[in-house]
Amino acid sequence: MSTRRRPLRQVAVLILAASLAAATFASPTAAALANVDIGGGTDPGIAPAGHNSGATPQQVSPGNVAGFHLWVLNRDSARLNTFFMKAVSTAPAVGAYWSRNSEASQACDLTNNEILCTFGALNSGDVLNITAAFTLPTNPSQSEDNCKIAGEGGVGHTGASWRCVDFQFASGSGFVPGKNKSRGDIYHWHDSVRTDGGPDKGAQFPFCRPSTTCDANLLNVFNNLGVSNKNVQSTELTAPTEAFNSIYGSTGLAVADGFLFDCPTGLPTCGSHETTGSSAFVGEWSQADVNSEQHFETAFIRVDISMYGVKPDSIEGVVHLWQDTEDVWHEALPITNFCPSAGGPTDANECIWVSSSGKIVTVSVWLHDNGRIRTF
DSSP: OOOOOHHHHHHHHHHHHHHHHHHHHHOOOOOOOOOOEEEEEEGGGGTTOBBOOOOOOOOOOTTTTEEEEEEEEOOOSSSSSEEEEEEEEESSSEEEEEEEETTOOEEEEEEEEEEEEEEEETTTTOOEEEEEEEOOOOOOOOOOOOOOOOEEEOOOSSSSSEEEEEEEEEEETTOSSSSSSSSSOOOEEEEEOOOOOOOTTTEOOOOOTTOOOGGGGEEEEEEEEOOOOSOOOOEEEEEHHHHHHGSSSSOOEEEEEOOOOOOTTOOOOHHTTTSTTTSSEEEEEEEEETTTTOOOOOOEEEEEEESSSGGGGGGEEEEEEEEETTOOOOEEOBBOOBSSSTOOOSSSSOOEEEEEETTEEEEEEESSSOOOEEEE
């Protein structure tokens, strides 16, 4: 008995159809992009109600180092086998570190002023914390657009001048352009830092790795030191190395002076110097901020206040005000103790030192706390 053969064309069609069906069931090509959430700061708990800027501090002086804290949370049930980050900015990169689920930090690669982090697998529920730093150009002008691109994650800029960073995250096959709905798509977090603080403000981020000695230059920040009869005061801040023993949660250094501020009611020592005569305030108020008002038990914050046209023998002491967590002002005991030498204290007691050069007098103050200070 004989059988009829199917035409070769029909056999080929059936084989192709079977192959396509098998491929469809085995590996869908239209998989949705994994639910990976990204935001600025150190705590993913703020999402999804709001994703804030991770700029640290929010405003940094031109020529200084700006930092960014970011978090990444895999909210998907799927495991991403590989995950990467590339940071793109017109500001040269200093470096970056990251940790997974609060484990020990690891350094990212830095090549030609570009940051590339390789995280390995990103399991469901994994949290990454990333700190990246960039050196801002000395020219504060900015020609970039609003940093934030429609349809992509991040925040727009604020202020008159700024610098943008595009943190590009990718999974699977790396940085594949386009919107192909595959695990090769890029997740963006656009962010920016202000550079328009003005001559009376200064700020920067100390990019310090835990358990290592921080670069001393990164622990120092000042506003306009060109003191003259047009700029009657400048302030310089030097933070202790104990201020930045962790890259996560650090908010940087900031100083300011030349702002309007009156002694709050209920602070008699401060109010007693808002007068004329020998006990009156001298110069302007200065603000010192190290790592979000961190308190130091034994270490010292050094603040150098330089003033134009002030006589050294007119300085008697310093008034020190600080705010609690509810923004209520308090006053510490005035610092009238003079240090043994220009090198500062030799014990745990706060003290001041007065020096002069020409028409400029500098009052150096060693403090355990941040806040506002003014000489009298």
